[in-house]
Amino acid sequence: MTIQGTLLLVGGGKMGGALLEGWLARGVEASSVHVVEPGEEARKVLAAHGVNAVAAAEELPAELRPGVVILAVKPQVMDKVVPDYRRFVAPDTVFLSIAAGRTIASFEAILGSGAAVVRSIPNTPSAVGRGVTVLCANANVGAEQKDACDELLRGVGETGWVEDESLIDAVTAVSGSGPAYVFYMIECLAAAGIDAGLPEDLATRIASATVSGAGELARRSGEPAAQLRRNVTSPGGTTEAALNVLMADDGLEPLMRKAVAAAARRSRELAG
Structure with a gap:
C-alpha cells in the first residue's frame, strides 16, 4: 500500500x-x-x-x-x-x-x-x-x-x-445485507436437497460448496451472470426445469426486488 x-x-x-x-x-x-x-x-x-x-x-x-x-x-x-x-x-x-x-x-x-x-x-x-x-x-x-x-x-x-x-441505502440493501440473502439461499438449497432424499450433512456441504463455487466462477470468468446461467442451462434439461420455476412471474426476481426494497426502506428509517 x-x-x-x-x-x-x-x-x-x-x-x-x-x-x-x-x-x-x-x-x-x-x-x-x-x-x-x-x-x-x-x-x-x-x-x-x-x-x-x-x-x-x-x-x-x-x-x-x-x-x-x-x-x-x-x-x-x-x-x-x-x-x-x-x-x-x-x-x-x-x-x-x-x-x-x-x-x-x-x-x-x-x-x-x-x-x-x-x-x-x-x-x-x-x-x-x-x-x-x-x-x-x-x-x-x-x-x-x-x-x-x-x-x-x-x-x-x-x-x-x-x-x-x-x-x-440501496448499497446497504444489496451488498451490506446481501451476504445474509446468500446464506439463506444456502439454507434453502440444502433443505430442498434433504427433501429430495439427501443426507443432511451432504446436502448442507454441497449446497454451500455450490454457492461459493458459483460465486468464484462469476468473479473469475468476467462474463455477465446471465451468460453464465445460459452456459449451464441445456434446452429441455434439469436446470431449465428448475429455472422455469425460479424465473416465473412470481419467482425469484420479484421476491428479491421486494427484499432489497424493504432493506433500503429500513436503511432510510435508521438514518433518520
Whole structure:
C-alpha cells in the first residue's frame, strides 16, 4: 500500500480487526497504526501485530496527528465515542466511517461542518478479504484523501464510490445485507436437497460448496451472470426445469426486488 502518515483505528472488533490485518498484509507499517479498543483481550491480539493499542482516546500520544481516523465502532455508540476525536479535525485529516445507518451529516454535527468525512458500507466477507465496500465523501474531502480511503478499504476487497449519499441505502440493501440473502439461499438449497432424499450433512456441504463455487466462477470468468446461467442451462434439461420455476412471474426476481426494497426502506428509517 502507498498510504503515508499515521492511521488511527477506533474500534478493533471483527471488522476493525479484519481491516487491520488487510492493511498489514499489504505493507502498512504496524508502527504507523494506533488503535483504540476498550476490550482487553482484543487489545492483546492487536498489540501482537505490533500496533499501538490503547483502551481509550485519552491514552493516545498528545502529539498524534493521524492522516485517517477510521471509525469502526457500532452505530449506536457513535454519538458517545466520536466527540473524543474532535481534536483531530484538520484539513489534512479525513474521518472514515464504516458504520451502517450513520449519515455524513450526523458526523458533521459532532465534528463540525469543516471536517472531512467519508461514509462507507463494507460487508461481512471483508473478514476474509473478499468484501465489497461503497464509499461517499463530503465536499471537504480532497482527492488524495479519497485515494487513501479507497486504498485502505481495498485491503479487504473491492470498492466503489457514489456521489449521491442517498444511494447508500440501496448499497446497504444489496451488498451490506446481501451476504445474509446468500446464506439463506444456502439454507434453502440444502433443505430442498434433504427433501429430495439427501443426507443432511451432504446436502448442507454441497449446497454451500455450490454457492461459493458459483460465486468464484462469476468473479473469475468476467462474463455477465446471465451468460453464465445460459452456459449451464441445456434446452429441455434439469436446470431449465428448475429455472422455469425460479424465473416465473412470481419467482425469484420479484421476491428479491421486494427484499432489497424493504432493506433500503429500513436503511432510510435508521438514518433518520
